[in-house]
Amino acid sequence: MAPAPAPSILSDLYLYPVKSLGGLRVPEAELTTRGLRHDRRWLVVDQRGHFLTQRVLPQMALLHLEYAHNGFIIRHIQRPELRPLLVPFMAEHKGTQFVTIWDDMVFAFRGLPEHDEWLTEALGQPVRLVHMPDAALREADGGHAPGLVSFADAYPYLLIGQASLDDLNQRLGADAVPMNRFRPNLVVSGAAPYAEDSWLHFQLGEADFHGIRPCARCVLTTTDQQTAQRGPEPLRTLARYRTAGNKVMFGMNVVGPAGGRLRLGDALTVHSYHPLT
Numbered sequence: 001m002a003p004a005p006a007p008s009i010l011s012d013l014y015l016y017p018v019k020s021l022g023g024l025r026v027p028e029a030e031l032t033t034r035g036l037r038h039d040r041r042w043l044v045v046d047q048r049g050h051f052l053t054q055r056v057l058p059q060m061a062l063l064h065l066e067y068a069h070n071g072f073i074i075r076h077i078q079r080p081e082l083r084p085l086l087v088p089f090m091a092e093h094k095g096t097q098f099v100t101i102w103d104d105m106v107f108a109f110r111g112l113p114e115h116d117e118w119l120t121e122a123l124g125q126p127v128r129l130v131h132m133p134d135a136a137l138r139e140a141d142g143g144h145a146p147g148l149v150s151f152a153d154a155y156p157y158l159l160i161g162q163a164s165l166d167d168l169n170q171r172l173g174a175d176a177v178p179m180n181r182f183r184p185n186l187v188v189s190g191a192a193p194y195a196e197d198s199w200l201h202f203q204l205g206e207a208d209f210h211g212i213r214p215c216a217r218c219v220l221t222t223t224d225q226q227t228a229q230r231g232p233e234p235l236r237t238l239a240r241y242r243t244a245g246n247k248v249m250f251g252m253n254v255v256g257p258a259g260g261r262l263r264l265g266d267a268l269t270v271h272s273y274h275p276l277t
Contacts, residue, residue: 008188008190009189009264010188010264010268011190012184012186013025013185013186015029017041017089022063022065027264030259031259031261033148034132035256039156044060045130049098054220054223059124062077063075066084082121099130107133107136108136109132115128138151158184158254159185160179161187163190175237181222200274202268208256208257210254212255214249215252217248217250219235238250
C-alpha cells in the first residue's frame, strides 16, 4: 500500500505589530475580532495623519522587530548607531488623533514623543507612531466582509500555502524569494500549490476560517527585506501565470473567529470550496 499523504498543517504563524515593519514568527497566537492579537495595531503616519508603508518608503523594510517584555524592540539593521526602540504592545492614552488608511478614517492613540523622534530619524522624514485602541471600529474590507480589522489593508488574515511559494521559486530560479516578501499571517504546509485559492470554509485546529478572495499583490513584494532594494521580481514572474483582470494574485484574504488560539502544527481541515468559475 502507498503511504497515506502527510496531513496539511499550520507550519508558520506571523504577526506584524507595526504595519509595514518587520514581522515576528510566533509558536502560538490568540485570535481576536481583528485578527491575531497585537497584529498591525501600530501604524506609522505622516504629519497629515496619512498611513505610510513600504510602498512609498521601502526603507521601512530595514526596521526589524524582536520580542521584549510586554512589547517589542525595533532595530535599524543598517544603522547600529541608532539605539533600539522599545515599544509596548498597548499604547498609553497620552493623546488621540484621527488617521487615514485607504478610504477609512480611524480613531487612534498617539505614541510617545520618543517613538516619533526615533522613527523620524530612522526613516529620514517627520513621522508619528499611532496605536489602534479597542474602541476604534474599522470594518473589514470597508464593510464588504464580516468583522473588524486592524491597520491591515482590508482583512484580518492573509494565508499562503508553502507549496505555492515553492512553486513560484521554482519558476524564479536564481531570483527565488523568501516568504517575508508576502507578509502572511498563516502559512500552511502539505496542500497542493495554490490550493488555498479555493478554500471557502476551513478549520485550523479548532478555529473556523473563511477564505474571502485572493490577495492582489503590489510593489512591496519586490522589496528585499534585508536591503530595501527593489527589482522586478517576483511580480514579473507572477504576472505571467497569476493575473486576474489587471491584478496579480498570490495568497488568500481570510476572516476568522472572534476568539480562540492557533498553534504551529494545528491540522487543516477544509469543509467547503469556492465554486469554480
